[in-house]
Amino acid sequence: MTERPVDLPANQPRQFYRGGAAIAALRGEPDAAPGRFGPEDWVASTTTLFGRDPDGLTRLPDGRWLRDAVRADPVAWLGPAHVAEFGADPALLVKLLDAGQRLPVHCHPSNAFAARHLDCRHGKTEAWIVVGTTGPSPTVYIGFREDVPASVVSEWVSTQDSTAMLSALNPVAVRPGDTVFVPAGVPHAIGEGVFIVELQQPTDFSVTLEWRGFLDDPDAWHLGLGQETALGCVERSAQRVEDLVLRTGTADSANLLGAQADPFFRADRLHVSGRVVLEESFAVLVVLEGEGSLGSLPVRRGSTVVVPHAAGPCELTGTLTTIRCRPPLPS
Template sequence: MTRPVELPANQPRQFYRGGAAIAALRGEPSADYGPEDWVASTTTLFGRDPDGLTRLPDGRWLRDAVRADPLSWLGPAHVASFGADTALLVKLLDAGQRLPVHCHPSNAFALRHLDCRHGKTEAWIVVGTSGPDPLVYIGFRGDVPAALVDAWVSTQDSAAMLGALNPVAVKPGDTVFVPAGVPHAIGEGVFIVELQQPTDFSVTLEWRGFLSEPEAWHLGLGQETALECVERSAQRVSDLVLRTGTSSSANLLGTQADPFFRADRLHVSGTAVLEESFAVLVVLEGEGTLDDLPLRRGSTVVIPHAAGTCTLSGDLVTVRCRPPLPT
């Protein structure tokens, strides 16, 4: 593959409400349970293969196409570091209700207990909000003993779990870095472009009222083992949240995210040249072209490394998402 490819919506069914903001961005009808659009995904939902995978216009799964020709899709330096693995999952996520308090395993935990090289560090780029008080919740406000976390989960004390987190008011242009293990939740009315490591591993501490099968919260590991992945130390919001505004930015997430993924916001009025790289492009505003591919508000595009340098033309605001730098 040597040309950028526009991708349709890919919204596997989820347990929570949302999707209206995705539909408005794309200009397409909303689904009742379409709060996540998995863009250029080579990742499946946990235990639900092939749900979540992106299908290319020629009928192939993107996962299979990358495995068949990793050098064209990813480039030699990336393949040398990560193999035939994009090392990236991008989502559009529209929270139509508050998400439960949850966290994700680290690389070391995932390798030890889930036989996977990737955990799930993630980051959120806020691109829209609705309602009077759009909030996210990130990290414990103070150190929390293991026994207390265990008690909260055993009794499903939602008020205590949510109350222990840092509430953060957000607006478009804000970004939030969420290291593996750090408990978090996204509030109703928050619309994000999410970058994450390419897994669907979630330890759902607050499962009552959210998951139809209570045992699903711990990834089949049991409560004692699953809770080992929780980061119980206090988190400083200033270390995790950046207020980037809405101007063009070459690095939306800060250097702490570089080992996991990279993102920049591009404001184009005329032309801009993109260096060669595997990338996922999300168009937030305007219209134009990527080389000869027409773009409009809501377009989502996967760019293979073999496309080389590409030219964005027109009046556009886009978010470009890329894998970690090769090591």
């Protein structure tokens, strides 16, 4: 068991869509293949890609999977209160996601749907912290603008009417500092040129409504559940953008995502100039700018660090900006 923060290398399992240049730039690494299919960096991951175990898992410097290390000593990694509620499960997955092309319209199951149909306690509520953009009009798409009947959604999926699906969503222009909360079931897509730190529940369940041109297997979109069952997870009611999007700017924020995200995950932005003491907690840190130290561990722009609960209160020193991601507070 480690009692110190651990610096983690990139962990970019192959995906079906392009991206990754912004991740390479953040980490100060050459982007050897600008058109590559490594748009997601799974940070401190104990989660696997759907049907692709062990892809997605984080390996520690000592050679162990982080998943196995947590299972071997969950209290040290996660803390006693967390373990009492979630067991040896961080209940969190953090990603860097760089959309090199628009993602398809898709959504994710809720906890109840996942428990009933996928034998998993976690669905996939997620949130995006925008940390970079490129292009003339970086945009995300979140929730239907109007209520949509089940028969219409089914028809869109059957005919793969991409235009209708995307047009039905709320387009939101984004810039660095914006955050977007994405409840389970709400259809969404991320536009080309949007670079985010993503927090989510620790699953890889996606119902890919717009699969043509994205997925090689036309049956992969419904998680093996069939169309009728899979579409039962779609939230078809209209969504208010102002309930889901926060314009946080670049200032310090003790809660980037708002109270609605607290049952799923927590995130804050820290601008450090000197010294800040972080309370003991399992956490994932993504350093966006500058350099310094977390305890005795040197960190700099592009560092991704997992902090075990047993590390106790940690001193973050230097001149830097970081996003700190944590699991939900035990209820």
